[in-house]
Amino acid sequence: MLGFLLRLLPFWVREPLLIAVGSVLGVRIMYLAVRDHDRVAAGLGVVFLVFTAIRVHAVIRALRARRNPSPAASADGAAVDAAAQAQAQAQAQPQAQAQAQAGTGSRPRPDVPEKEHNAWGQAVAAVAVFGALGAALWVAPRFMPSDDNAAQPASCSGGTHEKLPKAYKDTPRPVTGEELCKALNRPDLAKLLGTPEETATTVSSTNNTAPLTDGKVAQPEAEVTFDTYTVNVSATYNELSTDQYVKLMKFGDEKDVKTLTVLGRPAVLSSDHTMKLEINLGSGGSGGPVEEGPLARTLSVALDRKDRGGYCDITVWSTSGALPNDSALLNIAEKVLPRIPERPVR
Numbered sequence: 001m002l003g004f005l006l007r008l009l010p011f012w013v014r015e016p017l018l019i020a021v022g023s024v025l026g027v028r029i030m031y032l033a034v035r036d037h038d039r040v041a042a043g044l045g046v047v048f049l050v051f052t053a054i055r056v057h058a059v060i061r062a063l064r065a066r067r068n069p070s071p072a073a074s075a076d077g078a079a080v081d082a083a084a085q086a087q088a089q090a091q092a093q094p095q096a097q098a099q100a101q102a103g104t105g106s107r108p109r110p111d112v113p114e115k116e117h118n119a120w121g122q123a124v125a126a127v128a129v130f131g132a133l134g135a136a137l138w139v140a141p142r143f144m145p146s147d148d149n150a151a152q153p154a155s156c157s158g159g160t161h162e163k164l165p166k167a168y169k170d171t172p173r174p175v176t177g178e179e180l181c182k183a184l185n186r187p188d189l190a191k192l193l194g195t196p197e198e199t200a201t202t203v204s205s206t207n208n209t210a211p212l213t214d215g216k217v218a219q220p221e222a223e224v225t226f227d228t229y230t231v232n233v234s235a236t237y238n239e240l241s242t243d244q245y246v247k248l249m250k251f252g253d254e255k256d257v258k259t260l261t262v263l264g265r266p267a268v269l270s271s272d273h274t275m276k277l278e279i280n281l282g283s284g285g286s287g288g289p290v291e292e293g294p295l296a297r298t299l300s301v302a303l304d305r306k307d308r309g310g311y312c313d314i315t316v317w318s319t320s321g322a323l324p325n326d327s328a329l330l331n332i333a334e335k336v337l338p339r340i341p342e343r344p345v346r
Contacts, residue, residue, distance in 0.1 A: 015059045022052035153199040154224075156181040167209050167218040171237045173341045177205035180222035183339035184233045184332075190226055192331045193316070194324050198226045210236055229324065232315045233336060237343070239309040242266040242302045258326075262333050267301040269326055274317055294321040299329040303343040310343050312336075 026048030033041035156178060168174050181203060190198045202225040210217035221234040240248075246268050249257050254270040261267060274293035296317035303310035314333055316324060 011062065015055055015062075018055045019052055019059070022048050022055065026052055153187075154185075154201060154203040156185055156203055156205060156222075162207060164207055165209055165215060165218070167216055167237075168207065170216075171218045172344050174218045174237055175220055175235050175340050177207045177220040177222055179339070180220050180233050180235065180336075181205035181224075183336045184222045184231065185224050186335060188335075189224060189231065189332070192335070193226065193229050193231070193328050195226060195228050198228060200224050200226060210238060213238070228320075228322075229316055229318050231332065232313075234313045234315075235303065235310070235340060236313070237303070237310045240311070241307045241309055242268060242300065242311060243307070245300060245311060262299070262301045262330060263337055264305050265302045265337075266307050267299060267333075269297070269299050269329070271295055271297050293317075294319060295323065297323045297326070297329060299326075299333055301333055301337060303340070305342070308343060312340060 026045050029041055029045035029048060032038070033045055164176065168176070185200060185203050186192075189200070190196055203223070205222040206220065208219050208221055209215045210219040218237045219234055221232065223230065223232045225231075243266070246257065246259060249268070249270055252272070254272050256269065256271045258269040259266070260269065272295070274296050275291070294317050296315050298313055298315040300311045300313050303312060312333075314329055314336065316329060316332075
């Protein structure tokens with residue numbers, strides 16, 4: 001149906017229309033193909049651009065033929081005009097005789113030449129109209145709501161708040177797991193990790209207490225998982241200073257220990273292996289032994305500039321064992337730490 005309607009249009013309207021639509025779609029598809037690295041879309045964009053180039057060539061040939069008609073075409077046109085004039089005169093003679101006999105005939109009026117349509121005006125009007133249509137199609141995706149089928153990043157739970165343990169009430173100005181989650185689950189977190197094309201697949205937070213403290217030390221946590229990396233942030237409200245923490249690392253298995261300062265607070269970088277626990281939910285419900293998991297990189301920063309005790313851990317790991325640069329941890333810390341209140345003077 002659309003092809004039939006296009007064939008009904010005059011040449012100087014149809015061809016500029018096809019050129020406008022083909023160029024807009026071709027450029028748009030090529031832009032999306034380059035952005036998404038899609039070879040199929042790139043091939044489709046090339047097809048549209050080649051089609052547009054063919055239409056442009058046809059219009060140029062028509063314009064040249066219109067300006068400089070060939071001698072053969074002129075001779076053929078003259079012959080056709082002479083034949084048409086002879087036929088018209090033959091048909092007009094009986095009519096003139098009848099009018100003369102009746103005496104009521106009026107003097108024939110010379111034929112008025114029909115005004116020729118302005119081909120350039122038609123072309124410009126078609127390009128303007130469909131150029132505006134193409135521009136609207138180009139910018140529409142930026143203002144239209146995104147497709148519901150597109151993957152949406154995971155968000156922090158906005159459900160009912162769980163009851164905080166007693167340790168949180170005994171700790172001055174503690175941050176909660178939900179607050180840590182909102183501070184960590186930033187729109188630019190994947191970019192900070194060096195994987196800007198990824199979106200968060202899993203987000204979680206808890207209001208835990210530190211192990212081996214009989215529930216007396218608050219330790220909220222938040223975790224964001226991507227396809228490549230997983231980021232965990234926790235705040236431990238104990239009395240351990242960063243200097244004491246570094247001394248304890250010397251007795252553990254931490255590797256690549258490096259002290260530094262982050263936002264004016266003492267900090268330390270270290271590496272350690274995560275734990276891998278396999279649970280079998282089949283018959284018997286037994287699980288395998290605890291194994292050594294992939295290597296994780298942790299940045300521990302004091303909760304206040306005076307280092308009066310307590311620290312914030314930012315840990316990154318991946319199932320493949322690959323780790324981002326330490327600059328990624330530092331960039332995440334600079335974004336998350338301002339959202340955690342400094343520990344007040346006790």
